[in-house]
Amino acid sequence: MPQQFWKPGADKPRILEDEEGGVVFFAPSLSSASSSSSRFGYASIGSQRQRLPVYKYRTAILYLVETHATTIIVGETGSGKTTQIPQYLKEAGWADGGRVIACTQPRRLAVQSVASRVAEEMDVKLGEEVGYTIRFEDVTNPAATMIKFLTDGVLLREIMDDPLLTKYSVIMVDEAHERSISTDILLGLLKKIQRRRPELRLIISSATIEAKSMSDFFQTSKKHRGPEDHEFVPRKVPAVLSVEGRGFNVQIHYVVEPVSDYVRATVSTVLSIHDQEPAGDILVFLTGQDDIDAAIQLLAEEAHASRKISSGLIVLPLYSSLPRAEQDLVFSPTPRGKRKVVISTNIAETSLTLEGVVYVVDSGFSKQQFYNPISDIENLVVAPISKASARQRAGRAGRVRPGKCYRLYTEEYFVNEMSSVGIPEMQRSKLVSCVIQLKALGIDNILGFDWPASPPPEAMIRALEVLYSLGVLDDDAKLTSPVGFQAAEIPLDPMISKMILSSNQLGCSEEIITIAAILSIQSIWVSGKGVQKELDEAKLRFAAAEGDHVTFLNVYKGFLQSGKSSQWCHKNYMNYQAMKKVIEIREQLRRTALRLGIVLRSCEGDILAVRKAVTAGFFANASRLEAFSHNGMYKTIRGSQEVYIHPSSVLFRVNPKWVIYHSLVSTDRQYMRNVMTIDPSWLTEAAPHFFQNLRRPDPIAH
Numbered sequence: 001m002p003q004q005f006w007k008p009g010a011d012k013p014r015i016l017e018d019e020e021g022g023v024v025f026f027a028p029s030l031s032s033a034s035s036s037s038s039r040f041g042y043a044s045i046g047s048q049r050q051r052l053p054v055y056k057y058r059t060a061i062l063y064l065v066e067t068h069a070t071t072i073i074v075g076e077t078g079s080g081k082t083t084q085i086p087q088y089l090k091e092a093g094w095a096d097g098g099r100v101i102a103c104t105q106p107r108r109l110a111v112q113s114v115a116s117r118v119a120e121e122m123d124v125k126l127g128e129e130v131g132y133t134i135r136f137e138d139v140t141n142p143a144a145t146m147i148k149f150l151t152d153g154v155l156l157r158e159i160m161d162d163p164l165l166t167k168y169s170v171i172m173v174d175e176a177h178e179r180s181i182s183t184d185i186l187l188g189l190l191k192k193i194q195r196r197r198p199e200l201r202l203i204i205s206s207a208t209i210e211a212k213s214m215s216d217f218f219q220t221s222k223k224h225r226g227p228e229d230h231e232f233v234p235r236k237v238p239a240v241l242s243v244e245g246r247g248f249n250v251q252i253h254y255v256v257e258p259v260s261d262y263v264r265a266t267v268s269t270v271l272s273i274h275d276q277e278p279a280g281d282i283l284v285f286l287t288g289q290d291d292i293d294a295a296i297q298l299l300a301e302e303a304h305a306s307r308k309i310s311s312g313l314i315v316l317p318l319y320s321s322l323p324r325a326e327q328d329l330v331f332s333p334t335p336r337g338k339r340k341v342v343i344s345t346n347i348a349e350t351s352l353t354l355e356g357v358v359y360v361v362d363s364g365f366s367k368q369q370f371y372n373p374i375s376d377i378e379n380l381v382v383a384p385i386s387k388a389s390a391r392q393r394a395g396r397a398g399r400v401r402p403g404k405c406y407r408l409y410t411e412e413y414f415v416n417e418m419s420s421v422g423i424p425e426m427q428r429s430k431l432v433s434c435v436i437q438l439k440a441l442g443i444d445n446i447l448g449f450d451w452p453a454s455p456p457p458e459a460m461i462r463a464l465e466v467l468y469s470l471g472v473l474d475d476d477a478k479l480t481s482p483v484g485f486q487a488a489e490i491p492l493d494p495m496i497s498k499m500i501l502s503s504n505q506l507g508c509s510e511e512i513i514t515i516a517a518i519l520s521i522q523s524i525w526v527s528g529k530g531v532q533k534e535l536d537e538a539k540l541r542f543a544a545a546e547g548d549h550v551t552f553l554n555v556y557k558g559f560l561q562s563g564k565s566s567q568w569c570h571k572n573y574m575n576y577q578a579m580k581k582v583i584e585i586r587e588q589l590r591r592t593a594l595r596l597g598i599v600l601r602s603c604e605g606d607i608l609a610v611r612k613a614v615t616a617g618f619f620a621n622a623s624r625l626e627a628f629s630h631n632g633m634y635k636t637i638r639g640s641q642e643v644y645i646h647p648s649s650v651l652f653r654v655n656p657k658w659v660i661y662h663s664l665v666s667t668d669r670q671y672m673r674n675v676m677t678i679d680p681s682w683l684t685e686a687a688p689h690f691f692q693n694l695r696r697p698d699p700i701a702h
């Protein structure tokens with residue numbers, strides 16, 4: 001790599017300042033691991049555990065947890081928080097007597113991989129003493145599990161069944177600085193639960209920068225007007241512990257000049273590392289599947305052009321919708337003499353250890369959701385990451401030996417321009433699912449809820465409007481019975497839940513559950529790169545004139561008729577792993593539906609019933625082709641936004657007059673994904689109030 005291109009920089013961790021008001025602070029101690037030159041990989045697991053920086057704080061952590069309701073732990077990535085603290089707690093007896101220690105993560109992949117690692121360290125079978133739960137997958141044994149890893153979203157669902165989370169003795173909310181919506185709701189609820197269960201202990205693990213606000217949040221108490229809260233109850237002051245020391249040193253390198261094309265810059269950096277640096281895998285952070293595919297393609301071309309440096313590279317993508325078996329490849333050992341390059345979205349950013357990774361290449365960007373409550377449009381846009389993310393990314397190197405991180409932005413930019421932490425997801429997202437969950441938990445005054453950061457009131461009002469129009473909330477903004485309560489039980493977007501509930505009356509629940517399962521995963525088709533023509537032809541074999549939803553039913557039928565064959569999927573450009581996932585989700589949804597008293601019935605080809613059920617959930621996503629539009633421009637009925645049918649839809653270029661869509665994606669334009677034709681009279685049938693209240697004078701005139 002041309003040395004003058006890179007400028008080494010120091011990205012030192014900030015030392016937590018002593019806080020006022022009784023906050024506990026421990027002086028830094030040096031990690032033996034950081035100066036160790038021994039090959040970590042060859043040490044026994046027991047001695048590996050003792051070398052982690054957090055080990056020196058074992059007694060302090062256990063003391064603080066014993067004596068404080070809430071302990072906030074900050075520390076460098078790789079110091080051992082996630083994998084060690086739950087084990088210390090178990091060793092100290094917090095899982096005795098059938099109690100369980102929970103550790104939440106914002107991402108599913110992290111839950112699975114951390115749980116496997118801890119099971120391995122404890123030498124137990126995953127799913128017994130150590131287990132995990134993510135949506136649609138429960139690998140625990142209620143009679144045996146003592147340490148449970150789970151997403152924060154799953155823990156929220158558990159609160160619905162057990163409002164005080166009585167089986168947990170300690171709940172560790174990991175990576176709290178990521179501020180996902182679920183983490184924020186969880187923090188608010190846990191604070192409430194603590195008032196009723198003083199014996200419950202919370203551990204919040206967070207980046208340094210967020211520690212103060214977390215501490216303030218748990219310290220202050222709103223005056224609650226519940227029957228047992230007549231008096232202002234002073235809260236126990238949370239303890240803050242700073243775990244100093246990192247796993248191994250990570251040298252940070254910056255570009256000298258800003259790069260104009262981060263995909264190209266990524267590829268040339270990877271090839272330079274491969275050409276000039278000693279053995280070790282490379283982890284690259286890009287923004288999404290499109291970037292990742294482009295980088296892989298470019299890497300193949302460049303490597304082909306310069307055969308000298310291409311040999312020995314194994315390039316693997318990593319993103320959330322990738323089938324599980326392909327995701328698992330990134331964890332498999334790199335064959336001798338080879339170098340693995342994992343090109344990932346930010347799903348590999350936190351809590352993940354890829355053993356062979358020595359080099360990290362950070363593009364400085366990620367895809368983030370931004371919601372505009374005025375236009376009601378949610379955009380997934382490529383945006384700069386925060387310093388907290390940059391540190392997490394760098395921390396993926398240096399976990400089992402010293403590493404290097406190449407940042408594709410300047411040091412000046414990092415120091416002066418990059419924001420310290422990202423905007424909480426709560427403040428940039430649609431809140432429909434969040435509101436229904438809170439309602440189901442009995443939180444009626446949502447605007448007055450004790451949030452770590454308040455959501456925008458406009459977004460809340462929008463969410464209330466949608467839920468009201470779906471018949472999920474009544475005039476007093478309370479969950480309706482039974483629809484509201486039932487919709488809250490289904491772990492999906494309330495529009496999908498409503499569609500499932502409506503299918504009961506329309507006699508097509510089997511079909512609608514299939515559609516719901518397919519809509520829950522990103523795509524059932526293989527990526528079109530390089531095979532677009534073949535993919536389009538394959539789609540045509542299943543295409544229904546009514547649109548994508550009905551096409552999904554044809555695909556599913558074909559898959560079942562083939563005996564769920566992988567060859568059949570391959571031949572039809574269908575993603576076999578995705579189809580297996582559909583079967584799995586479908587089974588879960590059938591069980592949920594049965595629990596809710598839905599009769600599982602097939603409409604035996606009565607597609608009209610299916611389309612009406614879809615409309616009952618998605619009427620708010622209706623749009624009409626603009627008269628005289630030559631380029632397929634539609635306007636949404638709510639909001640009059642300009643939208644187009646996505647090229648992946650079977651209705652692309654067909655342009656029927658009236659459609660509803662599942663979601664919008666925005667690139668050069670706003671595109672509707674998963675589109676179905678409708679008769680406009682179904683809209684007023686499905687939601688008379690909603691269409692009466694729209695300002696457009698005659699929204700559904702033919």
Ligand SMILES: Nc1ncnc2c1ncn2[C@@H]1O[C@H](COP(=O)(O)OP(=O)(O)OP(=O)(O)O)[C@@H](O)[C@H]1O
Nearest residue numbers: 077078079080081082083084117247351353399400
């Ligand atoms: N699957 C694994 N294989 C090998 N070593 C691992 C594995 N998982 C964890 N480790 C070791 O344990 C260390 C601590 O990991 P842990 O996830 O507990 O750190 P952490 O402090 O929670 O950091 P982060 O916030 O970055 O996840 C890693 O740096 C690595 O040395």
